[in-house]
Amino acid sequence: MARRKCTRSSWERRGGAPNRMPKSYKTLLRKITYSLAHPELNRILLAATKRGRDAREAQLATLVDPEGFTQSIKKLKTDAISKLDYLVQEFKLNCERNGSTVFLARDGREAIDYIATLAERHGLKVIKKSKSLTTEEIELNPRLEERGLEVIETDLGERIIQLAGEKPYHIVFPAVHKSQTEVAKLFSEALHEEVKDDLQAIMDAQRHALRPIFLGPGMGVTGANVAVAETGSIIVETNEGNARLITSIPDVHVVVVGMEKIVEKWEDALRLMIAHPMSATGTRLTNYVSMMSQRLPLAGHPRRELHVVILDNGRSRMREDPSFKEALNCIRCGACMNICPTYGVTGGHIFGYIYPGPIGIPWTEEVHGLDHAAEFAHLCIACGLCREICPADIDIPMMIAKVKEKDVKRDGQPIANRVLIRYEELAKIASATAPVSNWLVQNGLSRLLMHRFLGIEKRRKLPLFVRNTFEKRFLEIKREIPN
Numbered sequence: 001m002a003r004r005k006c007t008r009s010s011w012e013r014r015g016g017a018p019n020r021m022p023k024s025y026k027t028l029l030r031k032i033t034y035s036l037a038h039p040e041l042n043r044i045l046l047a048a049t050k051r052g053r054d055a056r057e058a059q060l061a062t063l064v065d066p067e068g069f070t071q072s073i074k075k076l077k078t079d080a081i082s083k084l085d086y087l088v089q090e091f092k093l094n095c096e097r098n099g100s101t102v103f104l105a106r107d108g109r110e111a112i113d114y115i116a117t118l119a120e121r122h123g124l125k126v127i128k129k130s131k132s133l134t135t136e137e138i139e140l141n142p143r144l145e146e147r148g149l150e151v152i153e154t155d156l157g158e159r160i161i162q163l164a165g166e167k168p169y170h171i172v173f174p175a176v177h178k179s180q181t182e183v184a185k186l187f188s189e190a191l192h193e194e195v196k197d198d199l200q201a202i203m204d205a206q207r208h209a210l211r212p213i214f215l216g217p218g219m220g221v222t223g224a225n226v227a228v229a230e231t232g233s234i235i236v237e238t239n240e241g242n243a244r245l246i247t248s249i250p251d252v253h254v255v256v257v258g259m260e261k262i263v264e265k266w267e268d269a270l271r272l273m274i275a276h277p278m279s280a281t282g283t284r285l286t287n288y289v290s291m292m293s294q295r296l297p298l299a300g301h302p303r304r305e306l307h308v309v310i311l312d313n314g315r316s317r318m319r320e321d322p323s324f325k326e327a328l329n330c331i332r333c334g335a336c337m338n339i340c341p342t343y344g345v346t347g348g349h350i351f352g353y354i355y356p357g358p359i360g361i362p363w364t365e366e367v368h369g370l371d372h373a374a375e376f377a378h379l380c381i382a383c384g385l386c387r388e389i390c391p392a393d394i395d396i397p398m399m400i401a402k403v404k405e406k407d408v409k410r411d412g413q414p415i416a417n418r419v420l421i422r423y424e425e426l427a428k429i430a431s432a433t434a435p436v437s438n439w440l441v442q443n444g445l446s447r448l449l450m451h452r453f454l455g456i457e458k459r460r461k462l463p464l465f466v467r468n469t470f471e472k473r474f475l476e477i478k479r480e481i482p483n
């Protein structure tokens, strides 16, 4: 007789989960083990996230009504998302009136193809970019490189991770985990000259290397922090001024904007321009705020083009899903990363895929799939701090719980959880059989097995079981106390 395959439906019919550890847990364990072996990373990250929290708190203290400000951000984002179809059309119409070309990309593949084809049509080989998480989301750089284009990130943090071949560690500070020494080494290798292990020397090297890139031929690609429907305008905020050069010098500028960034009016945009730096860097205003509605002639070049790629990539689906719709309210400030206790000790390469941190869990699930989200969703300890700090009051913990639920429904609980969920029943048996149970649980071999299979650290002190449990004693005491 052929052996019956234990398919998912068969174990589901039996009401249980497969007796295995899901792949996501194994990956997680491997990454955490690596992180624990590199405590220096942890020190850098904890110091940086604390700086972020402190600076934000100091800025918030300058507001007359911080909670009122948060609620106004929540309201304007919720209103915008509720009429997003209309706003996309209004924004598109006004961009076209301004002379820009608008492309609605259903997914990353369409957006990438549009940008690559545009560069090819203009015979441009170099793509100069400013920091854009939306282009990270669709993995624009490697795809453009596959099409023979050279991509150069011009934001310092983005350039560092580009040279290191890594993904962002933090939404706002992508290279926060890199030490000055590591950065100097990366730049020395890339520039084929020695760059001193000194902050000023690194910045000078970056400036000198970028100047000819800014002035030379190539296409500028940026993201957008906000898009304003009523005038078809784009707002790009940077602290280094690189986006201003990229948006103004090249003859062809492409903006990739996630559709959730569109708001109706300038009043909404101005409010967001205050909310972004306040929660992201703890400043009142970003150093450079570039506002663009159309391209004007420059240096005798009358036909300069502005292309706006409006990216959907799962956002329309998110909007229809009551569990994940609120994630579209995210203003990408990174504050939830700065307060999350597990992100603070693991960092964005463990607690994240391309979108890191607490809000990275629902975003990853929606745009990159459950497999990637499940690799870090279970790191969330449901403390709720991310919601407390969020400037848009997003219920991030509830969305994370939904992602965990989806994962457990699909892959089942790992054996450790299935055993530990039944701790009350196990404790009753162990108490009834004490002190034998204590010997069994405390001996070296058991501790090793529990460490290996249940994830109970072998050095952790475990409580002793007693026959005369508190439950029994309580019932006796209750009998002795008159009503």
Ligand code: SF4
Pocket (backbone or CB within 6 Å): 171, 279, 329, 330, 331, 332, 333, 334, 335, 336, 337, 359, 386, 389, 390, 391, 392, 393, 394, 396
């Ligand atoms: S979820 Fe909230 S705190 Fe986190 S990045 Fe988005 S807006 Fe900021």
